[in-house]
Amino acid sequence: MEELGIPDEFRAAVHKLYEQVRAKIRTREGMSECFGSNIGVKQGCPLSPTLFGLYIDKLEDWLNKNEGGGIQLASYVVKLLLYADDLILISKTAQGLREQLKALELFCQEVGMQVNTSKTKIMIFTLKRKERQNIFLFEWSPLEIVTEYKYLGIDFHHKLSLETCKAKRIQGGWKASFLLxxxxxxxxxxxxxxxxxxxxxxxxxxxxxxxxxxxxxxxxxxxxxxxxxxxxxxxxxxxxxxxxxxxxxxxxxxxxxxxxxxxxxxxxxxxxxxxxxxxxxxxxxxxxxxxxxxxxxxxxxxxxxxxxxxxxxxxxxxxxxxxxxxxxxxxxxxxxxxxxxxxxxxxxxxNYTGEYDEKAYLGATIKGKAKILVAQLRTGSHHLRCETEIKLDATMNFNCWNQATTLDIVLLFVQPLILLDFSLYIYFFSKLKILHKDDIFVSMHSDQVKNLLALDPTKEVYIRNVTIRKIPRVSSDIPLYDILNEFRKGHSHMAVVVNFPGIKGQTLENAIDVNAKINGSPSKEQKVLPK
Incomplete structure (x- = not known):
């Protein structure tokens, strides 16, 4: 530091910092006794990289005195790369690399630095096997020639391919994701x-x-x-x-x-x-x-x-x-x-416009199962049996609330249920959505509906919970008071059941307009509800 012109005050502070270095070693049996250390820099000290950098900077000047090694990059000759205590020697020829290793060996002898040969590797970027048969020595110890090596977290391959690095990134990503x-x-x-x-x-x-x-x-x-x-x-x-x-x-x-x-x-x-x-x-x-x-x-x-x-x-x-x-x-x-x-x-x-904002229902204070159900409905992952190409000649007009009948469970496969993401509330429309081909919504059969809540489209309805129930294979004469939509006979289906606290409704028979045509019939004499 004195040769570099560093002020005396700073050198005195560093000397005081390293005057009496005490350390312990953690073992399986516990911590060892304290002992003194006068070699190297402190592990984990913020000043250690700077001190080591000042110490190793002489190596670049030392290698530049040697004409061997290095590669041409623009108008510069690059002979080594330094990052903390990691050192890379670069050469276009095997002889040039040997000369660099010899220069490094002489430098270590002069400054008293040691190189861990077990962690020192040689990589030859070539497809020729003959080139990979060269022998490189450091202090009379042979250095291992490898086909790939990780430097600063990037895996390099001798074929100048980054496929290994990409595979390691994917593997590490899966590991981190599963751990999370x-x-x-x-x-x-x-x-x-x-x-x-x-x-x-x-x-x-x-x-x-x-x-x-x-x-x-x-x-x-x-x-x-x-x-x-x-x-x-x-x-x-x-x-x-x-x-x-x-x-x-x-x-x-x-x-x-x-x-x-x-x-x-x-x-x-x-x-x-x-x-x-x-x-x-x-x-x-x-x-x-x-x-x-x-x-x-x-x-x-x-x-x-x-x-x-x-x-x-x-x-x-x-x-x-x-x-x-x-x-x-x-x-x-x-x-x-x-x-x-x-x-x-x-x-x-x-009505997706391309925004990357989290949907409101994912951040709403509702049960996690309800969020999952809504996500399944919105993405077509509800596992419901979809009926397409349903031909209905009836137009069902739903009236407002009828306080006469108390019913707190409703099953409506209409558009607003799928749009549940807006908030804790959903808006119901008065017209039933008739499905077209390729739609993911589940249709409602007018001749197999037992009960139905008539909803006011101008009011907001609070949702208490949303669950999925399985409609068993039952005959039409068995009452299913808690399941309001039954599909074709002899089939099992999954149905969405939305629960509204304290809501009163009316049956489908009272909700259908008198003048509506059900399956081509102008009157209600045709059996709409199963007995």
């Missing part, structure tokens, strides 16, 4: 908003670590594998089918794709590199790759952005604004153009 769900289950955390926040804090960083490097080279199949991690969390939390389109799940859960997060991170990194001066390595690498016409990292980033209609020049500079810009581009690409039948139905029935 297990912890939430033990802590009885069922709230989706909490799970989504924890996923963003604990799982997303694991999956997207280093995506600035490997994100642009990821194939569409690879991104689908990554998105499956978040899709599994949504489907398992909301208990919906895995066949529901991923875009609908994201819209329902108020989330956005992991690829969009990776894209925003990559653009933020490029924006940061653009604002650096020309002496920083990220800026040097970016400019060097832009000047080349071959397949480079920067060219892959450009193609990746073009795939989603993103222009680097139009991107804002702040990270949050970049993220919003990317999410908007992804939303536009996902919900425009040729979309599937399920997505078209979701847009039509729920």
């Amino acid at each position: 769900q297990n912890r939430c289950r033990k802590a009885e955390l069922w709230d989706w908003k909490t799970k989504k926040t924890l996923f963003g804090l604990l799982v997303t960083p694991v999956v997207l670590y280093g995506c600035e490097v490997w994100g642009s080279s990821m194939s569409n199949h690879g991104w689908r594998q990554i998105e499956r991690i978040q899709k599994h969390l949504i489907t398992s939390s909301l208990k919906v089918k895995s066949t529901v389109p991923y875009e609908i799940l994201l819209a329902e859960a108020g989330s956005f794709s992991l690829e969009a997060s990776a894209m925003s991170r990559m653009i933020s990194y490029l924006k940061k590199a653009e604002n650096m001066d020309n002496l920083h390595w990220p800026k040097i690498v970016m400019n060097d790759t832009l000047e080349r016409r071959k397949k480079t990292w920067m060219n892959q980033n450009t193609k990746w952005m073009y795939k989603w209609g993103i222009n680097m020049q139009e991107c804002p500079n702040r990270n949050r604004e970049i993220k919003n810009y990317v999410i908007e581009k992804f939303r536009t690409a996902m919900w425009t153009g040729q979309i599937g039948r399920k997505k078209a139905h979701y847009i039509r029935e729920f």
